[in-house]
Amino acid sequence: MQEPEWQDDDPISWKATPYRAPVLDAAGNRVGTAESLLGDENSDIFHGLAVKLSHGGRLVEIPAEQVTRITLSGVQTAVEPAQVADLEPYSEERWFHLGWGGLFRNHPDWKEG
Numbered sequence: 408m409q410e411p412e413w414q415d416d417d418p419i420s421w422k423a424t425p426y427r428a429p430v431l432d433a434a435g436n437r438v439g440t441a442e443s444l445l446g447d448e449n450s451d452i453f454h455g456l457a458v459k460l461s462h463g464g465r466l467v468e469i470p471a472e473q474v475t476r477i478t479l480s481g482v483q484t485a486v487e488p489a490q491v492a493d494l495e496p497y498s499e500e501r502w503f504h505l506g507w508g509g510l511f512r513n514h515p516d517w518k519e520g
Contacts, residue, residue: 416478467494
């Protein structure tokens with residue numbers, strides 16, 4: 408299923424990524440939802456996303472280099488459809504991740520992963 412293009416959406420900071428935002432591959436297909444942001448908020452360094460895949464529910468990492476645009480509608484990536492199955496599994500032990508804490512929280516809080 409292909410998601411609509413978000414031509415009218417302005418890019419936003421990685422720190423403002425909506426909780427469980429849809430994540431699209433390079434062809435515009437929805438591959439999953441953003442479950443956690445990976446980065447250093449104090450230094451404003453974005454490392455990537457932990458994404459729960461739509462098919463199979465596996466939690467994977469998409470590195471920042473593969474994230475092409477973040478808007479209030481979702482996240483577009485440069486991950487080719489054929490590459491989705493080969494994404495690295497998310498490893499909580501490697502990250503301090505930004506835990507949103509729930510859909511209706513306005514300000515995320517850092518949690519040690």
